[in-house]
Amino acid sequence: MPNEKGPDHSRRKERSRQAILAATRALVAEEPYEKVTVEAIAARAGVGKQTIYRRWPSKSAVVFAAFLALSEGADGPGEGADGPAVALPDTGDLGADLRLVLRATAEEFADPAFDRLIRALTTEIANDAVLAAEYQEKLAQPLEEAKKARLRSAQAAGQLAADADLDLFLDLLYAPLFQRWLHRAGPLTADYADALVDAALRAFAP
Amino acid sequence: MPNEKGPDHSRRKERSRQAILAATRALVAEEPYEKVTVEAIAARAGVGKQTIYRRWPSKSAVVFAAFLALSEGADGPGEGADGPAVALPDTGDLGADLRLVLRATAEEFADPAFDRLIRALTTEIANDAVLAAEYQEKLAQPLEEAKKARLRSAQAAGQLAADADLDLFLDLLYAPLFQRWLHRAGPLTADYADALVDAALRAFAP
Amino acid sequence: MPNEKGPDHSRRKERSRQAILAATRALVAEEPYEKVTVEAIAARAGVGKQTIYRRWPSKSAVVFAAFLALSEGADGPGEGADGPAVALPDTGDLGADLRLVLRATAEEFADPAFDRLIRALTTEIANDAVLAAEYQEKLAQPLEEAKKARLRSAQAAGQLAADADLDLFLDLLYAPLFQRWLHRAGPLTADYADALVDAALRAFAP
Amino acid sequence: MPNEKGPDHSRRKERSRQAILAATRALVAEEPYEKVTVEAIAARAGVGKQTIYRRWPSKSAVVFAAFLALSEGADGPGEGADGPAVALPDTGDLGADLRLVLRATAEEFADPAFDRLIRALTTEIANDAVLAAEYQEKLAQPLEEAKKARLRSAQAAGQLAADADLDLFLDLLYAPLFQRWLHRAGPLTADYADALVDAALRAFAP
DNA sequence: CCATAAGCGAGACGGTACGTCACGTCTTAGA
DNA sequence: TCTAAGACGTGACGTACCGTCTCGCTTATGG
Numbered sequence: 001m002p003n004e005k006g007p008d009h010s011r012r013k014e015r016s017r018q019a020i021l022a023a024t025r026a027l028v029a030e031e032p033y034e035k036v037t038v039e040a041i042a043a044r045a046g047v048g049k050q051t052i053y054r055r056w057p058s059k060s061a062v063v064f065a066a067f068l069a070l071s072e073g074a075d076g077p078g079e080g081a082d083g084p085a086v087a088l089p090d091t092g093d094l095g096a097d098l099r100l101v102l103r104a105t106a107e108e109f110a111d112p113a114f115d116r117l118i119r120a121l122t123t124e125i126a127n128d129a130v131l132a133a134e135y136q137e138k139l140a141q142p143l144e145e146a147k148k149a150r151l152r153s154a155q156a157a158g159q160l161a162a163d164a165d166l167d168l169f170l171d172l173l174y175a176p177l178f179q180r181w182l183h184r185a186g187p188l189t190a191d192y193a194d195a196l197v198d199a200a201l202r203a204f205a206p
Numbered sequence: 207m208p209n210e211k212g213p214d215h216s217r218r219k220e221r222s223r224q225a226i227l228a229a230t231r232a233l234v235a236e237e238p239y240e241k242v243t244v245e246a247i248a249a250r251a252g253v254g255k256q257t258i259y260r261r262w263p264s265k266s267a268v269v270f271a272a273f274l275a276l277s278e279g280a281d282g283p284g285e286g287a288d289g290p291a292v293a294l295p296d297t298g299d300l301g302a303d304l305r306l307v308l309r310a311t312a313e314e315f316a317d318p319a320f321d322r323l324i325r326a327l328t329t330e331i332a333n334d335a336v337l338a339a340e341y342q343e344k345l346a347q348p349l350e351e352a353k354k355a356r357l358r359s360a361q362a363a364g365q366l367a368a369d370a371d372l373d374l375f376l377d378l379l380y381a382p383l384f385q386r387w388l389h390r391a392g393p394l395t396a397d398y399a400d401a402l403v404d405a406a407l408r409a410f411a412p
Numbered sequence: 413m414p415n416e417k418g419p420d421h422s423r424r425k426e427r428s429r430q431a432i433l434a435a436t437r438a439l440v441a442e443e444p445y446e447k448v449t450v451e452a453i454a455a456r457a458g459v460g461k462q463t464i465y466r467r468w469p470s471k472s473a474v475v476f477a478a479f480l481a482l483s484e485g486a487d488g489p490g491e492g493a494d495g496p497a498v499a500l501p502d503t504g505d506l507g508a509d510l511r512l513v514l515r516a517t518a519e520e521f522a523d524p525a526f527d528r529l530i531r532a533l534t535t536e537i538a539n540d541a542v543l544a545a546e547y548q549e550k551l552a553q554p555l556e557e558a559k560k561a562r563l564r565s566a567q568a569a570g571q572l573a574a575d576a577d578l579d580l581f582l583d584l585l586y587a588p589l590f591q592r593w594l595h596r597a598g599p600l601t602a603d604y605a606d607a608l609v610d611a612a613l614r615a616f617a618p
Numbered sequence: 619m620p621n622e623k624g625p626d627h628s629r630r631k632e633r634s635r636q637a638i639l640a641a642t643r644a645l646v647a648e649e650p651y652e653k654v655t656v657e658a659i660a661a662r663a664g665v666g667k668q669t670i671y672r673r674w675p676s677k678s679a680v681v682f683a684a685f686l687a688l689s690e691g692a693d694g695p696g697e698g699a700d701g702p703a704v705a706l707p708d709t710g711d712l713g714a715d716l717r718l719v720l721r722a723t724a725e726e727f728a729d730p731a732f733d734r735l736i737r738a739l740t741t742e743i744a745n746d747a748v749l750a751a752e753y754q755e756k757l758a759q760p761l762e763e764a765k766k767a768r769l770r771s772a773q774a775a776g777q778l779a780a781d782a783d784l785d786l787f788l789d790l791l792y793a794p795l796f797q798r799w800l801h802r803a804g805p806l807t808a809d810y811a812d813a814l815v816d817a818a819l820r821a822f823a824p
Numbered sequence: 825c826c827a828t829a830a831g832c833g834a835g836a837c838g839g840t841a842c843g844t845c846a847c848g849t850c851t852t853a854g855a
Numbered sequence: 856t857c858t859a860a861g862a863c864g865t866g867a868c869g870t871a872c873c874g875t876c877t878c879g880c881t882t883a884t885g886g
Binding site for chain 3: 651743753783789790792793797801802814817
């Protein structure tokens with residue numbers, strides 16, 4: 001019982017939906033963001049503007065959906081809602097694992113295409129409380145939860161204080177990287193990543 | 207010898223400049239940012255659009271200048287370029303001083319007018335590398351320097367590790383607050399501020 | 413042998429056809445013409461747009477058909493193609509009969525609903541040569557023929573010149589009324605109708 | 619005291635105004651009317667759409683203005699408001715003069731460019747009472763007056779009944795030609811023009 | 825007396841043009 | 856000389872309909 005009313009145009013719907021999101025990602029990744037107009041997206045997707053406006057209320061929402069779809073993997077309809085089960089490496093050495101992950105994050109931000117995409121997303125989220133809430137719920141929290149799972153494992157292994165505030169730990173770890181990237185306040189080096197990991201671990205040592 | 211060339215139209219210039227910046231601040235503080243147009247600024251300032259474009263290349267630059275002027279105090283022409291000598295309290299108790307400052311910062315962000323202003327600024331900076339550099343030079347670095355002065359005093363008093371990376375310390379302290387505010391990821395409470403101070407101090411204990 | 417292929421769905425066909433034409437007439441009569449869209453007609457008729465496009469190539473054609481059906485009376489399919497036998501009154505006094513008819517025509521134009529309908533029809537005909545031809549054949553010529561029958565009777569009675577050009581006579585009679593109405597050049601009074609009759613009769617007196 | 623408020627941008631204004639009207643005339647004359655869009659006019663005139671909408675409320679009004687400007691000759695600003703003094707030929711032979719004029723009118727309608735232009739104008743006027751009134755005042759009445767001047771001269775010469783209703787005479791003369799053209803009811807031949815003149819003269823013989 | 829296939833309502837689709845808004849430039853009158 | 860005022864060319868906005876298409880349901884026989 002997938003549809004509740006009206007005929008099921010899901011095939012066409014799905015095709016155009018994917019075309020729109022792919023076009024959005026492509027444009028955001030390769031053009032300066034002010035050139036990413038709804039008209040350009042429609043043209044690139046081979047779609048009428050109305051087809052975009054029928055589904056999303058604003059360019060922000062499209063950009064957000066484009067990013068969301070990316071994170072959800074294949075994201076076909078009827079897919080599992082519990083997500084693609086992100087998980088951090090767990091070699092038993094928390095410091096090493098975190099260094100690996102944080103270095104990878106730093107490198108990701110260095111990719112110009114990804115930089116443009118995430119910068120666009122950040123801009124839209126910063127100026128739209130509704131999108132911000134959806135971002136927290138659909139993207140940030142699941143990811144945080146995966147990270148906290150790794151931290152709990154470290155707590156059990158006695159590598160973190162038993163009463164450590166894991167949310168705070170993650171903030172200490174990631175926020176400085178994010179801010180440095182957003183404000184272009186300095187290079188996102190492996191050294192910086194390592195220093196962050198070390199400091200966070202010191203702050204919450206057992 | 208206040209003006210260097212031509213007749214003395216500097217009074218009118220300065221008056222209109224101030225009117226433009228004040229109008230920009232007022233609009234940014236009270237309207238949703240997409241309604242802050244150059245035309246609205248010009249109308250509010252009682253100024254022709256061209257007078258704005260003659261001085262700044264884009265709306266971003268005006269918004270930035272408006273914020274910059276705010277931080278520079280009265281910012282009359284010919285004022286001291288070395289700034290208004292920001293300084294953090296120094297009671298001798300680093301933890302107490304930092305808690306005070308960080309709680310104040312958190313409260314500042316809670317003011318809707320300031321929220322809109324700094325959000326606009328952040329948006330413009332995030333998408334314009336030139337503005338970002340100017341922001342670093344004119345606003346961020348002086349402020350960081352003032353904060354680091356206080357930290358060096360703490361180092362001398364043996365309240366921080368002698369080899370502590372002060373930039374990193376400040377990142378740990380401020381970035382989580384900034385990120386939480388920008389993404390509306392949680393409330394900016396005094397408790398959160400205190401927890402940040404405690405964690406940072408633990409990470410760089412002597 | 414009413415239908416040539418497939419099962420006979422003529423009842424549904426006929427019902428929807430009538431619904432479309434009725435909806436078109438209703439809309440044209442009560443709305444400004446630019447609001448008469450194919451979508452509005454379909455909605456009002458409780459019909460899909462495709463059902464309209466399956467039968468007529470354009471809105472013009474629908475409007476024309478709606479008017480045509482009106483003139484053909486009940487216009488069920490298979491009806492007599494020779495029409496409903498329009499006939500002008502023939503009291504023996506040509507002047508009196510024409511005054512009666514022309515005054516009635518003038519009054520018809522004064523009805524706002526009829527005004528809108530005929531104005532829409534005129535607009536479509538004026539800009540579409542195919543419709544114009546169909547209009548001449550299906551509506552104008554039969555009516556002209558009925559009028560000419562009355563005129564021939566008058567000729568036989570010696571009330572019109574034996575060699576009078578009856579088409580021209582009718583043009584003199586009706587075209588000024590039509591033009592005055594179309595251009596809103598003046599009121600369509602009984603006096604004006606009478607003056608037209610008198611002038612035409614003088615021009616073709618025996 | 620030409621302008622009442624604000625600076626006088628009349629040079630640019632006038633240049634763009636002329637460009638718009640010329641482009642409109644060109645497009646209407648050479649394209650099917652549904653392709654004459656405001657965007658096409660703007661593009662052809664090398665003008666922004668807004669410049670059109672700033673001056674006229676709708677396409678109808680632009681088309682009308684384009685036609686009006688044509689009739690007013692050079693129509694520079696500040697020109698004589700009493701018009702270009704249209705006058706009919708007056709050889710003393712009313713019948714001959716009218717035949718000449720009516721034949722010329724018939725030929726004019728046969729020119730495809732003029733046909734399209736006047737058909738567009740007629741369509742717009744037929745569906746807009748405001749334009750219709752302006753048409754009567756600015757175009758129809760001055761022309762009628764010129765024609766009536768010639769008829770009064772004929773009355774004085776005893777070629778028309780002294781008490782003839784000259785408006786009615788003109789309606790008899792021109793309306794049949796107009797209607798035949800508008801409805802494409804028949805060819806606009808010289809013979810038809812002559813027949814109209816003869817009939818009208820018979821109707822209003824002295 | 826169903827089985828079936830044509831026709832139907834609904835409405836999404838790729839488009840075009842609409843009329844509006846703000847951009848950044850240009851022009852003018854006047855202080 | 857520089858300003859305020861504001862018109863200009865440009866281009867994106869979000870909306871309305873166009874005419875086409877695809878769905879699943881209705882319906883009236885013909886097997």
